[in-house]
Amino acid sequence: MDQESTPLSPTPLEIGRAGQHDVKVAWTNGQTTVFPARFLRLNCPCAGCVEEMTGRRIIRPEQISEDVHPLSIHPVGRYAIQVFWSDGHETGLYTWEHLWELAQQLISIPDKRP
Numbered sequence: 001m002d003q004e005s006t007p008l009s010p011t012p013l014e015i016g017r018a019g020q021h022d023v024k025v026a027w028t029n030g031q032t033t034v035f036p037a038r039f040l041r042l043n044c045p046c047a048g049c050v051e052e053m054t055g056r057r058i059i060r061p062e063q064i065s066e067d068v069h070p071l072s073i074h075p076v077g078r079y080a081i082q083v084f085w086s087d088g089h090e091t092g093l094y095t096w097e098h099l100w101e102l103a104q105q106l107i108s109i110p111d112k113r114p
């Protein structure tokens with residue numbers, strides 16, 4: 001497949017909540033992803049959570065409460081969402097590309113529920 005015919009990552013058709021804590025994204029390719037809230041919060045791409053020059057994650061899992069959840073989710077143009085979290089964090093912009101990459105990570109994480 002040449003460069004011009006390579007399909008782009010899908011984009012969200014709908015973004016909302018799944019239950020009280022999780023975020024659900026319906027994609028243009030027909031897939032639906034439910035992002036556990038804590039997973040999404042731990043993968044915030046902002047400069048307070050990721051070192052800008054190296055890309056090294058600054059935020060540590062023990063800093064994020066198990067029950068963190070979105071208070072609200074707002075679209076940013078046609079390319080991202082901003083999540084206002086229950087822990088007061090709100091500076092991360094989750095681009096469609098970043099959300100799709102995170103969705104692919106979730107596919108590779110085994111379900112640990114009984």
